[in-house]
Amino acid sequence: MTSAASAPRRARVRAPELIGEGGWLNTGGKDLTLADLRGRIVILDFWTFCCINCLHVLDELRELEEKHRDTVVIIGVHSPKFVHEAEHAAVVDAVERYEVHHPVLDDPKLATWKQYAVRAWPTLVVIDPEGYIVAQHAGEGHAHALARLVAELEAEHEAKGTLRRGDGPYVAPEAVATDLRFPGKALLLPSGNFLVSDSTRHQLVELAADAESVVRRIGSGERGFGPDAFSEPQGLALLPDGSVVVADTVNHALRRFDPATGSVETVAGTGRQWWQGSPTSGPALEVDLSSPWDVAWWQGKVWIAMAGVHQLWTWDPQTRTVEVAAGTTNEGLVDGPAAEAWFAQPSGLAATEDRLWVADPETSALRYLEAAPDGEGYLVTSAVGTGLFDFGHRDGDAGQALLQHPLGVTALPDGSVAVCDTYNHALRRFDPATGQVTTLATDLREPSDAVLAGNDIVVVESARHRLTRLRLPEEAVRVDAVAHRTQRAATEVAAGTLRLDVVFQAPSGQKLDTRYGPSTRLLVSSTPPELLLGGEGAGTDLFRELALNPELTEGVLHVSAMAASCDDDPDNEYPACHVHQQDWGVPVSVTASGATRLPLVLAGMDG
Incomplete structure (x- = not known):
């Protein structure tokens, strides 16, 4: 209970x-x-x-x-x-x-x-x-x-x-x-034309080499899930056979488009959104996905930025299977072994020979995967970014540089990467050799992706509904540094013991079904980790006694809760069940007069 x-x-x-x-x-x-x-x-x-x-x-x-x-x-x-x-x-x-x-x-x-x-x-x-x-x-x-x-x-x-x-x-x-309406991602085809995901129109659009003239449209333009329909498509990746894999985001699926024939087929996903407890590997057409936002071909597989569950997955065209490759489903910025790393809505991917770069927008971060030194699996490292609540526009050393909700990343010929710094309306550059972040261009409008075309970089200006061609400059544009924190007010809590209560009342006609064990889950952590002296970790009760460090005055409590309720009908052997879940990042300020109880409402009313 x-x-x-x-x-x-x-x-x-x-x-x-x-x-x-x-x-x-x-x-x-x-x-x-x-x-x-x-x-x-x-x-x-x-x-x-x-x-x-x-x-x-x-x-x-x-x-x-x-x-x-x-x-x-x-x-x-x-x-x-x-x-x-x-x-x-x-x-x-x-x-x-x-x-x-x-x-x-x-x-x-x-x-x-x-x-x-x-x-x-x-x-x-x-x-x-x-x-x-x-x-x-x-x-x-x-x-x-x-x-x-x-x-x-x-x-x-x-x-x-x-x-x-x-x-x-x-x-x-x-x-x-307009010819395009809030385009998401773009791809340079072998023909020299551009393929663009025209997200709000639920289509793919092929543009001529001038990045302006429409050659053809793929998809009916109506939201749907079929051979002639998409739902807010985003990422595009060219496969070795010349076909294109498409992240069909709101259909929770991967589609394959053949530019030669114009045909579209589903290669991964069921059209249903993945929920906690669902399979995370298996035959690609039998496993649910969750808002795939970008795709990239790397090391013989298609890597998927699974924004909806804060993970990276892979799809293997040879075995026709999918599986989780990195991330825990917890939202945040935690580096280390891929299986233990935390992401926050990964939405952009770019592959080089030895690294997979990731635009991780909710932490305003640029991150990458590379093989672990012992050859066992992958490690996740943050190049730029510190967490969920710090963002801005600041160049310089990567340790103190700031981005604001970047959605795209592009590998450049010199080993550096260009970052579509979406909410700063800018194109930024990170150079791993020097550890420096610079600004390549400003006055873009919500850039969400960029592709190389010769000596130019073609940027998807999503909120201007167009592709914009820029010459890659030799020197970066200088901008005034700006730093921000999210404007949400911190919750004042008292040092010592804090009672965390996740309020959940099963909807009318339903109940928590414990026939097969606990139907609730609670996971608690903090930034910095030293904020919690006790109470972190996973459990099945929706309440927890937390011990706050009196030596710290502020931080963020990360709370993830899930509850499954089923129809309350004793005569039905197979009642319909429904999953309710939410992640909270609660900024807290530790004060002498702060609260000793922190209620978070998952469903119902606190009282």
């Missing part, structure tokens, strides 16, 4: 008003209030567009949004982590890029985030038709619970006469005509 599995019903809490300095999107210019939404079931989705888990939730909500469009209003509350995400134009781009078809409140200073005491991206808050908060869920995997709760609220408030049906407040923005 978990610590809060049977928490008492708490008093009804009126939902705070929705406020944000950035204003509203997808409403036709109208500012919304909760009074405007009275009579509707409101689901607040606290998200930020850098966060892969937030993007997963956007996809989870699509079916619910469509099915209950006359009773449910989903409101996205955009709550930024990175400085770039606080720019209103960037939020406008993200809403179009990810096809967000509901109103969005731009909350750059986290005003509504603080009003609702949110601690993690993503968090969902359900408000009933009378304006009261009835549920809160952090993380992914809550679509089934939300659908059931919505049905219950519809029935309850229909009977009370407090449910108001009708069209919602969503107003679609005007479409803009």
Whole structure:
């Protein structure tokens, strides 16, 4: 039994008003209030567009949004982590890029985030038709619970006469005509043409050697999973046989495109998202994947930046199998043996003979894999970057240089690498020989990938919807150094013993199923590691007594929780089960008057 599995019903809490300095999107210019939404079931989705888990939730909500469009209003509350995400134009781009078809409140200073005491991206808050908060869920995997709760609220408030049906407040923005729309990655074909993943249009586009003229489009342009359909494709890698493997990101699959015939086939993935407990190796078409974002051919296999689970996987075209190659699924920056390393949403790959370079955006880091000295497996090393909450634009020695959410990396002929420093709108360079980071170009708009073409480097300017050709300069452009930390306020906690409670209440009609052992998992660590004198590690209870180091005044607690609930039907031998999971990075400040309990809501209400 978990610590809060049977928490008492708490008093009804009126939902705070929705406020944000950035204003509203997808409403036709109208500012919304909760009074405007009275009579509707409101689901607040606290998200930020850098966060892969937030993007997963956007996809989870699509079916619910469509099915209950006359009773449910989903409101996205955009709550930024990175400085770039606080720019209103960037939020406008993200809403179009990810096809967000509901109103969005731009909350750059986290005003509504603080009003609702949110601690993690993503968090969902359900408000009933009378304006009261009835549920809160952090993380992914809550679509089934939300659908059931919505049905219950519809029935309850229909009977009370407090449910108001009708069209919602969503107003679609005007479409803009461009050849590409938020392209993701690019590849130089043997013909000299460029192949581009046109992510928001769910297509591949072949451009002529001028990187502008459209030669052909591959895919229907409609989101789907079939021989003529993709869903937000990203990474591209050329295989030795001349075909191209495509990271079909939102389909959680790898596809193979034959430029000669135009055919597309699925080579890995099932179309379903991987969840904890699912197989991590086996026949490629039978194993679930999770948001593959980039691919690269290295050492006889296709390496996959599996952004959705913070790992690197491989696909072997000869054996037609996939397997995990690096990472634990925990999010963070930990170097060492590949099986023990932590990544944070790896999204860009580039291969040289002896290294696989990785753009690791949530830690604003550049990292690489290379063979271990003893020849047994691989080691992971961070070249640039320090952790989840430090970022900026600073050149110089790699130990103190800063990036901001880089999505792409490109190997250069001299042994250095170019980094698409996405949220700094810059192309950066790291030279392993000197350990120096320099800036090659600025005033790019969300560069997400780059490819070499002769003496030029062709950059995917994702938010300008184009490829931009640059001459590789002999000397870097100098920029003023800027350093940032995420603006989330630290939680004040007391030195000594801290009670950690992950609140989880099984959704209505479900229960924790312990027939085959514990159905919950809790993993705790910290940055720096010395912050915790006790309580770190894995366990099956959703509560933990943590011992904080009184000699440290600040740090980050990393908490990963998972709970599986199953339908509560004793007559059903095979009840449907659902996995709920979330990772928290909680900045803490150790003070004499700080809290002695840290509650984190996975599902339910803390009270």
